[in-house]
Amino acid sequence: MTAPGWRAAWTAALDELEADVVQVETLLGDDHRLRDLAAADPWAPPDGLGALPLDLRPRADAILARQIAAAQAISRALVATRRQADLAARVETGARSDHPRPVYVDHSL
Helix, strand or coil: CCHHHHHHHHHHHHHHHHHHHHHHHHHHHCHHHHHCCCCCCCCCCCCCCCCCCHHHHHHHHHHHHHHHHHHHHHHHHHHHHHHHHHHHHHHHHCCCCCCCCCCCCCCCC
């Protein structure tokens, strides 16, 4: 592959990878859409590219850092959602291991 073609191919591959990260970041900001969209396909560099051009390394590193941050944000969001669901279940049913549901009696009657 020629040097200009090699660089262009890597730029296109990084564009595709970055688009996946942008999609995850957007979903995190707009979580109701998460339920409506299918999971993204795993990314792999196109065949025959060879090594990443050195001048594109900072961009690839930045995309990797964003992927890691997005994965951590997803994990935190899942934990928070699980906690909220557990709390909602206890509020709706009154289920608690150590205390029964409170009962209020109107003494003014």
